[in-house]
Amino acid sequence: xxxxxxRPLAAAASDVQPVISxxxxxxxxxxxxxxxxxxxxxxxxxDFVFLVGPSGAGKTTFIRLLIREQLPTSGRLVVAxxxxxxxxRREIPRLRRRIGIVFQDFRLLPxxxxxxxxxxxxxxxxxxxxxxxxxxxxxxxxxxxxxxDEHLPTQLSGGEQQRVAIARALVHDPAMLxxxxxxxxxxxxxxxxxxxxxxxxxxxxxxxxxATHNQEIxxxxxxxxxxxxxGMLVRDESGAAYEREY
Amino acid sequence: MRFIRFIGxxxxxxxxxxxxxxxxxxxxxxxxxxxLILLSGLxxxxxxxxxxxEFIERKVAVTAVLVDDLSQPQLDGVIAFARSQPGVxxxxxxxxxxxxxxxxxxxxxxxxxxxxxxxxxxxxxSIEVALTDPTFGxxxxxxxxxxxxxxxxTTKQASVDQLVRIIGTIRTVGIVALILVGAVVLxxxxxxxxxxxxxxxxxxxxxxxxxxxxxxxxxxxxxxxxLCGLIGGLVTVVLVAIVWDPIQPVMxxxxxxxxxVSAEFLATLSAIVLAVGLGVGAIxxxxxxxxxxxxxx
Numbered sequence: 001x002x003x004x005x006x007r008p009l010a011a012a013a014s015d016v017q018p019v020i021s022x023x024x025x026x027x028x029x030x031x032x033x034x035x036x037x038x039x040x041x042x043x044x045x046x047d048f049v050f051l052v053g054p055s056g057a058g059k060t061t062f063i064r065l066l067i068r069e070q071l072p073t074s075g076r077l078v079v080a081x082x083x084x085x086x087x088x089r090r091e092i093p094r095l096r097r098r099i100g101i102v103f104q105d106f107r108l109l110p111x112x113x114x115x116x117x118x119x120x121x122x123x124x125x126x127x128x129x130x131x132x133x134x135x136x137x138x139x140x141x142x143x144x145x146x147x148x149d150e151h152l153p154t155q156l157s158g159g160e161q162q163r164v165a166i167a168r169a170l171v172h173d174p175a176m177l178x179x180x181x182x183x184x185x186x187x188x189x190x191x192x193x194x195x196x197x198x199x200x201x202x203x204x205x206x207x208x209x210x211a212t213h214n215q216e217i218x219x220x221x222x223x224x225x226x227x228x229x230x231g232m233l234v235r236d237e238s239g240a241a242y243e244r245e246y
Numbered sequence: 247m248r249f250i251r252f253i254g255x256x257x258x259x260x261x262x263x264x265x266x267x268x269x270x271x272x273x274x275x276x277x278x279x280x281x282l283i284l285l286s287g288l289x290x291x292x293x294x295x296x297x298x299x300e301f302i303e304r305k306v307a308v309t310a311v312l313v314d315d316l317s318q319p320q321l322d323g324v325i326a327f328a329r330s331q332p333g334v335x336x337x338x339x340x341x342x343x344x345x346x347x348x349x350x351x352x353x354x355x356x357x358x359x360x361x362x363x364x365x366x367x368x369x370x371x372s373i374e375v376a377l378t379d380p381t382f383g384x385x386x387x388x389x390x391x392x393x394x395x396x397x398x399x400t401t402k403q404a405s406v407d408q409l410v411r412i413i414g415t416i417r418t419v420g421i422v423a424l425i426l427v428g429a430v431v432l433x434x435x436x437x438x439x440x441x442x443x444x445x446x447x448x449x450x451x452x453x454x455x456x457x458x459x460x461x462x463x464x465x466x467x468x469x470x471x472x473l474c475g476l477i478g479g480l481v482t483v484v485l486v487a488i489v490w491d492p493i494q495p496v497m498x499x500x501x502x503x504x505x506x507v508s509a510e511f512l513a514t515l516s517a518i519v520l521a522v523g524l525g526v527g528a529i530x531x532x533x534x535x536x537x538x539x540x541x542x543x
Contacts, residue, residue, distance in 0.1 A: 067455065090459070097457035107452060123255060124458035126248045172457060 017081055018042045019176045019207045020066065025075035027061050027231075035061035036231045038075070043209065045175065048202045050218050051211040052242055053228035059211045062228065063180055066209075067099055068092050080175045097125065100169030100177040100206075104184035106161040108153040114140065114164050115149040121171045139167040143197060159190035166197060176207040183214055191217065215242035252462065260469035267442050271474060274434040278478025278526065279485075281427040282519045286486045288420035289515055290493060294501035295413045301502035302406055308375040308386050310396045316371070324395040328375050331389050333382025338374045345369035370397065380406045428526065435471050435530025436537075442470055443538045450539070464535050471531020472524055479523025483516045 020043040027036040036058045043049055051059050064070045065077060068084050077084045080098040087095060108117050118136045127135075140146040143163040153161050162182055169177055179198060183191035195217055202208045212218060218225060219241045227235035227244075235244065264271045312324070321339065328337045340348075346369050353360040375386055383403040390396050443450070453463050490512050497503040497511070 093454075093457040093459045095457075096455060101455055107448060107455075109449060109452065120452070121456035124453045124456060124462050126251050126255075126462070128247070128251065168452075168456065 016044050018044050018078070019047070019080060020209075021076075021078040023076045025065065025072045025077050027058075027065060027070065028073045034231050036065070036072070036228075039228075039233045041226060041233065041236065043176075043207060045207055046202070046205060047224060048199070048208045048221075049210070049224045049226060050221070050242075051209060051226045051228065052213070052218060055213075057228040058231040059228055060180070061231075063101075063178055063209075063211060066178060067101060068095055093125070097172035098175045100166075100172070100174040102162065102165040102169050102177070102179045102182050104181035106153070106158075106165045106185075108161055108164055108168075110153055113150050113152055114145055114156070117153065117164055118168045118171060121168045125172070135171060136167075139170055142170070142201075143167045157190070158186050159193055162186065162190075162194050163197065166194075166201070170201065170206070174206065176209060177201060179208065179210040179212075181212055182210065183212065183217065188216070195221070218242040252465075255462065256465040256469050259466035260473055263442050263446070263466060263470045264473050267438065267445065270438040270441050271470070274431075274438040274474045274530075275478045275481075277427070277431045277434045278475055278523055279481050281424065281431045281526070282478055282482035282523055283485065284420075284427055285424055285522060286482060286515060286519060288416070288424065289518065290497075292413060292417055292420070293511065294497050294503060295409065295416065297497065297503035297507070298501045299406065299409050299413065302402055302409065307377040307380055307383050307402050307406075308390065309400045310373050310375065310390045310393075311398045311400070312371045312373065312395055313397045314368075314370070316395055320395050321371075324390075324393055325373060327393060328373055328386070328390060331375075331382075331386045333377050333379055334375055334386060335378045336376040338376075340372045340374060342369045342371050345372065431526050432530045432533070435474055435527060436534040438474065439467050439471050439531045439534035440538045442467060443534065464539060467535045467539070468528065468531045471534070472527040474530075475523040475525070475527020476520070478527075479520040482519050482523070486515060486519065487512060 020041060022039050022041040025036060025039045025041075026034070028034050039062070051062060053059055061070070065072055065084070066079055068079075068087060071085060080095065082091070082095055084095075109120065112120060115136055118139055119132045122132045122135060137146060137149070140149055143166055145160060145163050145167065148156060148160065153164065156164070162185075166177075166179075166182075177198070182198070183194055186194060191214065198208050198210065222239045222241070224238045225235060225240035225242070226233060227237075310324075310328070312321075316324075325337055325339060328334060346367075349369070350360045375390070377383060377386065380403065383401050383406070387399045387401050387403075391399055450463055494508055494511075497508050498505060503511070
């Protein structure tokens with residue numbers, strides 16, 4: 001069923017510690033619904049991976065497990081070197097600082113400026129003002145919004161709001177950036193701008209995992225694709241298209 | 247340094263949260279004030295009555311009026327008998343002359359002069375028995391009643407019993423009222439914090455996702471509840487301080503509260519009011535945070 005099964009095995013055998021390692025991971029909800037079944041995935045540092053599949057295939061559960069919002073009901077899941085089943089509750093925040101996440105709906109605070117939205121992520125983790133003053137402009141520069149730092153989210157376009165969300169996701173210099181349908185609310189041109197930004201971030205060394213329904217982007221990018229269907233990983237292929245090509 | 251930043255963050259967020267949700271916060275604070283005013287009133291009344299009770303208990307509990315013209319041995323005998331009774335702390339012989347002096351003194355305290363119109367009036371001699379505990383009153387009175395030297399017996403037992411009953415009733419009614427109002431206050435604070443938590447669900451979710459620790463997420467809400475209690479406590483302390491000026495003389499003169507106690511009374515009451523205000527705020531918000539935070543985001 002899994003065509004490119006040699007890939008995770010090869011990565012697991014290498015000396016580089018993977019950012020994500022899933023071994024026979026399963027997730028069954030209390031109502032009996034199987035959201036994920038026996039998923040085996042290894043994502044090495046620096047990879048750019050698309051997570052595709054129809055609605056209800058298990059993409060959201062996949063992401064929720066990675067950020068330790070839920071624990072798998074079976075299998076072993078290691079993220080950024082931490083076995084999530086053994087992670088104590090008070091260690092979860094530290095794990096989440098190693099993972100940046102952005103969503104389709106941006107999830108910005110409407111009453112805070114661009115600068116404050118990004119700074120908030122540092123402030124709530126106890127960063128000093130000096131760190132905040134140093135780090136936020138760097139990130140706004142990276143996403144091309146340094147001139148909009150005093151604007152409120154409502155004064156920005158969708159693409160700009162997503163850039164703010166990306167800047168916020170990167171404040172702790174995470175090992176991995178998870179983007180859950182980041183272009184879902186954006187027009188094609190803006191979507192490509194966001195993809196270009198994600199590629200740039202990936203080239204700077206951050207692993208990127210992007211869940212998407214956008215076939216055009218996946219097909220054009222030709223990156224590694226993880227395809228889920230009915231909770232099962234049906235494809236793990238490098239340089240792949242959105243749908244099976246053979 | 248990190249801890250100081252955490253405290254600063256939590257306090258600022260609590261303050262912002264209090265005013266962002268001003269209607270509910272002020273309503274909760276008003277109920278805290280209501281409860282603390284009730285508590286203060288109860289404390290003042292019960293303290294006053296207790297002082298009055300202590301005053302009565304300190305005074306002579308059993309007075310035995312003696313028959314006229316007792317010989318010295320008879321007098322010594324009845325005094326020794328009184329002293330030998332269990333529960334007797336002290337026995338004072340009041341001669342007819344001393345009794346007359348006291349009567350004159352009583353008149354003088356009321357701004358009058360005792361005028362006997364030249365008559366030669368002789369008051370009865372008596373012995374005044376102070377007790378270690380007012381419950382011995384009845385047994386000492388009965389024992390003295392058996393003595394031929396004793397003409398009549400008067401006790402303060404009835405008034406002590408009555409006062410004890412009044413204090414008990416006020417205390418019970420007050421505590422029940424306090425518990426009921428306390429429950430309303432807790433309910434208000436729990437709801438205020440619940441609304442605060444739900445109105446900031448997006449913020450809480452973002453905080454979780456960017457790796458904020460539980461303390462950073464929870465403490466601003468707990469402090470917001472404590473703030474309701476603290477503001478309520480401070481307002482009540484100010485109100486009590488304002489009304490204390492006219493109340494203090496009543497406590498001293500009517501309830502016989504010792505001056506040393508009344509001088510410290512306001513400080514003691516303020517400390518109690520602030521502690522209860524802070525406590526109820528903290529408990530209410532803690533309950534709310536525990537039950538609502540994980541559900542909100």
